[in-house]
Amino acid sequence: MAEVKVCVNFFDDSNQSPIYVAQDTELQVRHSGGGKWITVKLGAKSEKGFQHFEVPKEIVEARKGTEPLFAELRLSAGPEVGCTRYATSTVTFLVKEESDADCCCIPCPLHRLAEACSIKFRAFDASEEDFIKNAKVFQSSVDWVVTAVRAPVITHESTAKSHAATLPSAPRFQPFTSSARSVDGIAEIFDVPLHGLYQIEARAPEGYISEGGALQYRYICCERSVDIKHYFRPCGKRPTRSAVFVQQKCQGIRWGKGTTVLVGNREVTIGEDGIMKIPNDLNGVLPVSSAGKAFTPSSLDLREGAPPVTTVAVSDQPVTASGRNAEGLLLDHTNKPFVGRRVAVLLPNGDETEVLTDQQGRFQAPSGSTVYAREDEWGLATERVYLTEKI
Numbered sequence: 001m002a003e004v005k006v007c008v009n010f011f012d013d014s015n016q017s018p019i020y021v022a023q024d025t026e027l028q029v030r031h032s033g034g035g036k037w038i039t040v041k042l043g044a045k046s047e048k049g050f051q052h053f054e055v056p057k058e059i060v061e062a063r064k065g066t067e068p069l070f071a072e073l074r075l076s077a078g079p080e081v082g083c084t085r086y087a088t089s090t091v092t093f094l095v096k097e098e099s100d101a102d103c104c105c106i107p108c109p110l111h112r113l114a115e116a117c118s119i120k121f122r123a124f125d126a127s128e129e130d131f132i133k134n135a136k137v138f139q140s141s142v143d144w145v146v147t148a149v150r151a152p153v154i155t156h157e158s159t160a161k162s163h164a165a166t167l168p169s170a171p172r173f174q175p176f177t178s179s180a181r182s183v184d185g186i187a188e189i190f191d192v193p194l195h196g197l198y199q200i201e202a203r204a205p206e207g208y209i210s211e212g213g214a215l216q217y218r219y220i221c222c223e224r225s226v227d228i229k230h231y232f233r234p235c236g237k238r239p240t241r242s243a244v245f246v247q248q249k250c251q252g253i254r255w256g257k258g259t260t261v262l263v264g265n266r267e268v269t270i271g272e273d274g275i276m277k278i279p280n281d282l283n284g285v286l287p288v289s290s291a292g293k294a295f296t297p298s299s300l301d302l303r304e305g306a307p308p309v310t311t312v313a314v315s316d317q318p319v320t321a322s323g324r325n326a327e328g329l330l331l332d333h334t335n336k337p338f339v340g341r342r343v344a345v346l347l348p349n350g351d352e353t354e355v356l357t358d359q360q361g362r363f364q365a366p367s368g369s370t371v372y373a374r375e376d377e378w379g380l381a382t383e384r385v386y387l388t389e390k391i
Contacts, residue, residue, distance in 0.1 A: 005053070008105065010051075010108045011107060012086075013110065019110055021079050022079075023051075027053055028040075028076050031059055032092055055095055070095065072091070073090070073092075074090040078110070087111045115224075117194055117225060118224070120187075121202075122227070143202075145178075145203070148175055148176035192220060194222060194223075210230060210231070241310075242308065243288075244312065245276065246313055251311075257272055261276075261290040262287075263287075263288055266279065283303065283359070284302055284340075285358055287356070288300055292317065296313045298355045317347075330343060339360075339361060340356055342355075343373055345369050345370075
């Protein structure tokens with residue numbers, strides 16, 4: 001008996017849109033009376049847009065006289081097209097002797113699987129530890145609300161026709177709203193539909209505020225699970241401030257483990273990994289100093305609203321034989337102190353650096369240096385101011 005080819009056309013049974021199944025996808029065929037499934041390969045798409053497979057010889061030879069021969073067809077596994085997974089179905093068809101009969105193409109429905117995503121939330125209290133190391137997890141009372149957002153469907157006309165037989169149609173909007181509350185810092189929302197845009201609102205517990213905004217949007221395409229982290233800190237409570245000390249010439253290497261430096265007039269010890277936790281009672285713009293070392297920046301901004309973490313580069317800097325610092329005071333013509341003003345420092349060896357004045361207009365610089373302010377309160381250059389050593 002001549003070779004028998006069968007034309008097949010796969011489609012989405014929910015909207016009748018055609019689906020192109022990849023070449024060499026495995027199909028299973030058997031005699032309709034039962035028996036063993038035989039695996040065959042699906043051919044490439046023809047110029048007419050059809051796909052074919054060859055009926056196994058064992059089935060063709062099972063024909064008895066002139067009786068019609070029926071066979072059953074199914075895909076070996078449910079295909080995945082783009083982000084959409086389908087379940088296969090079994091179709092019974094009449095095996096004809098005609099070869100490549102495009103006029104009798106067998107429609108094969110595929111059922112779109114209703115899949116969903118789970119979103120896991122984690123809530124951290126960012127005020128208990130510095131932002132460089134781990135933060136303390138909330139025990140409870142953080143609420144999240146997830147709501148589906150209707151978005152426009154954008155179609156590119158130039159590619160619509162070429163993709164029409166390849167990709168399933170755009171999924172319809174599915175209304176969805178769900179909420180969860182954290183327990184031991186963790187909450188989870190299940191059965192979030194795929195292929196959707198969602199608004200995610202984090203509702204902080206009383207007395208806390210969300211870091212980085214409480215409202216965000218997330219598009220979920222094919223993900224089966226999503227992890228989202230939120231950081232919160234108490235209202236009115238400043239986070240623990242830190243300074244990270246690194247080597248000037250190789251800033252990937254930390255500096256100063258166990259070393260004590262002066263922050264303003266306070267001795268503060270640098271901890272492990274070059275991280276210094278700054279005492280909460282230090283405020284303003286305070287210079288950082290240590291004998292034989294130069295720091296960039298030379299001061300820490302500890303005012304309200306300043307960044308909680310500052311990176312300080314450290315280099316060797318000989319100053320004078322005594323290595324002592326002198327204190328200066330920068331005032332305007334009415335004797336009002338300049339607060340947080342940059343002061344240029346010309347060191348005895350000819351190098352130049354900068355310091356910032358504190359809340360009282362004071363600053364420190366190596367003894368023997370020449371200092372001057374580059375601008376006044378109107379942004380105008382000023383005359384040089386010479387230091388005298390503090391007594």
